[in-house]
Amino acid sequence: GAALEAAIHGVPAIAVSYCKREFIDQHADKATITKRDLEFTVEFAKRIVENVLKNGMRPEVDIISVNVPENADPQKLRITNLSYVGYKDIFSEEREGYRIASWKLADYEDANPETDVHVVKEGYISITPIKVQLLHNREALESMIKNIQFE
Template identity: 45%
Template sequence: MKTKEILVVNDDGVHSPGLLALKKKMDELGKVSVVAPEKERSGMGKAVSTCLIEVKETQLADGGKAYAISGTPADACLLALFKILQHPPNLVVSGINLGPNLGIDDLLTSGTLGAALEAAIHGIPAIAVSYSLKRITDREGKVHANIRVESLEFCAELAKQTAKYVLTNGMPKDVDVISINVPENPTSRTVKVTSLSYKGYTDIFAEKTGGYQIRGWFLEDYPYDEAETDTHAIRENNYASVTPRKLNFTHQKRNMKELAKFLNERSYDVIF
């Protein structure tokens, strides 16, 4: 059987403990390549760089080779696919993000999800993995992550088992990206299949001298939502959440008929 090839990317930086935990588990499934930003690039979404991107080889804490880039998580994915790897991987796994990736705001803001979406756009099965720490920084912006080794291991193992399924069976029908979130301190092995919360962040900016600055992503900033959502599973149930994501943002075109009629009455020629 041909060895499966897996690309690991992230947005917390190539030397993040989350990436290392994920990489070690992916090593059990196949040949792993690591391409990631040289430093934290959270909140980049699917942004790509317009400036020169430097690529350097580096060594991970386990002795493995990785490529550190000066660009965004999406840059890392694209450079891996088109410049660094000899051929496309069988799977892209992004993470483990040290913090939650829940709801619509994170779907469009997260660099972890941005890299996974970039892979999916190019036809590569993709999994995004996040360890939903309640607080990554304190209110003054100082790092205050409470990383639990056993919880990070739980997160990495769930990612491994999900990746094993995808490598064997392919992605679930009509799913482009699988988003995994694990609570800070899971108290059971319950994994809830969830839907995306469509409630946005509360106020995430702090007043600073001369202006405002994002103060970090805190779990309490994600609004309470319905029982089937990813946010509810993490905040209210303390369950791990697995959310299927799709690339198709187009709603049903027939719902545009009234607008089409309105424009046609104003000398436009709207067609379907």
């Protein structure tokens, strides 16, 4: 969200995500993020930010999306394409709202070995350059709304 909003306004953006293999609310070992993983993710993000501040962002890149798997090895790094695998419904309704009940990386299938989802599943850090292109097609909308009638 925030990185996309920044990019729309012409501000170089970096989105960093930490990715556990699975998160199960009722199992402490599957719901805990280690301090080492958080510190590594922060340090990795810091280096990307410093690089962008020093060198700028290439004009063909609006957002750098970084996905850091748990137990990441800094030597296992890949430049990737964006996967178009949709998000699963991971929330469970509670009396006071919602909670993340369960999430498993294995549930996200992506056969393309060049994508962020695929390489994170393989234990690699993915760095994905994204170009935001807000395109429109008036003709498509005009043909769609001509069938809408008010009585």
